[in-house]
Amino acid sequence: MFRTSARNWGEFFIVALVRVMGFSTIGFVLLIFLFLLREGLPAFWETSLDNFFGTRWYPTLGFYGTLPLLLGSVVVTLNAIVIALPLGVGTAVFVREVAPGWAREILKPLIEVLAGIPSVVLGFFGMTVLAPLVREVLGMPTGLTAFTGALVLAYMSLPTIISVAEDALDAVPKSYRDAALAMGATRWQTIWRVVVPAARSGIVTAVMLGLGRAIGETMAVMMVTGNAARMPLSWDALFRPVRTMTATIAAEMGEVAQGSTHYHVLFAIGILLFVVTFFINLSVALTLFRRQRRGGLR
């Protein structure tokens, strides 16, 4: 039954290659996670849990409290999304539903250019332009605050949010719009009550992708948030300096002695970050899955 022709072997190798490539993605993620665990887990028995989840981060003096860093990341990222969500979805709706054809042709490539701006450049812009502005306008002691970081991050996650949300709006069948307009709905009612809800799951994905981009961003955040490891719990915490997990790893990994407790703790922060992003992605996947199962609109 088998004729071992050259073509047959060719097929075999191509199929095998494609499969190996597909599986290797999973393999690499697993390997990275294993590496993180191997380097980071010792932190948990080298420091007490009390210390590790404490509120004081003075790594050169034996205080490894990661709580301010975790909360710092949360404050910056959540506020970035709060700023970026209305802007991003609004822009997507404008580009897809409102703008005339010629404007769309100009806007779409411009938005893609936004995505290509290196984060260091945005960080530098934030440090020299945005920070003094935030300080003067809001009357804060310093412009290097969580809010400045959130502004820069919002700007960075906008292109992702806009393009994915726009694709989602694009996927809404024309018949929905026609039906709504035929029922006597105004254009605004059509967009707000029909098109946007129909594209809901795509918009949620867009926001979550933006969130993923924001929480992992390092360079720009390190340059504009001030990196003070204080607990962001007071009412004005948003307008005070914070230190994020990513900035801590980036700033300290370069000079830490390999194999020291500090080194292991930095990897343990990496594990924390990995776990947080994993749960964000998982919750998105779950909500989308449930909605589709219920036969919701896509």
Added chain:
Amino acid sequence: MGKRCWPGRPRLPSRTFPALFLALLLPAALLSACGERPPTTTPQPAGRTIVIKGSDTLVNLALAWAEAYMQLHPEVRISVSGGGSGTGIAALINGTVDIANASREIKEEERAAAQANGISPQEYVVAYDAIAIVVHPSNPVDGLTLQQISDIYTGRITNWRQVGGEDRPIVLLSRESNSGTYVYFLEHVVRLGKKDSDLLFSPDALLMPSSEGISTEVRQNPNAIGYDGLGYVTPDQKVLAVAREEGAPYVLPSPETVKDGTYPIARPLYMYTAGQPDEEIRAYLDWILNEGQALVTELGFVPLR
């Protein structure tokens, strides 16, 4: 030809794919498990290349020395890298460098670890560095005592009014915690040199990843106070005079005041060799301690004499 006419789809049992996949991954997993440390360079045979590593404060000066020396002695090759005082000393202990640059003295534990590896580090003071306290040019405060600086950085003084300035909050700027300058400032200024003190930087202190970060913020923000090596201070920042204690004279940092010991926040910069230096390294150090001192002032540090 449609898909159905394939002369026989490869009937490889699908179970072999996970096996294949594992076989490919296994070496990678083993490699990552065995690769405890990145491969380290073995020390070059003496006389060919002198490998120097360590303090970021010292790295520019060390590079300038190396370049000048290699022009005079083309047969000697010198490689210089930064990474921080701790990194340089760790490399010295592991025997991967000939000279470690340090902006702080070697610690007892580090010396013991080196002895255990059969290396006895030799200390050479190669230059002095003053740490300048800088503020925004518009700040009316001209001088502070060490005690006031300590109180500012621990968060006990939070308004410029308390030290004779305008009614403005104080924004603390500091270098990152792994910098030798941070460690020196903590021990000699925040803790005022007291060994039993457990004072810490206020958690509100902004840790700037670079000297540039400090100078940018000081230039822009009238509330800010920062510290950095004198060599890194740009003319658009205002340098404060420092008094050792209440009633003592306020002294501005300069090569003269560092040399005569009147400016209180100055430190020696070190080079450590792995054991007694051989011919080549001794010649290089001799050159640094004599002719090389001319370069020290150019880079904003203070020469030995």
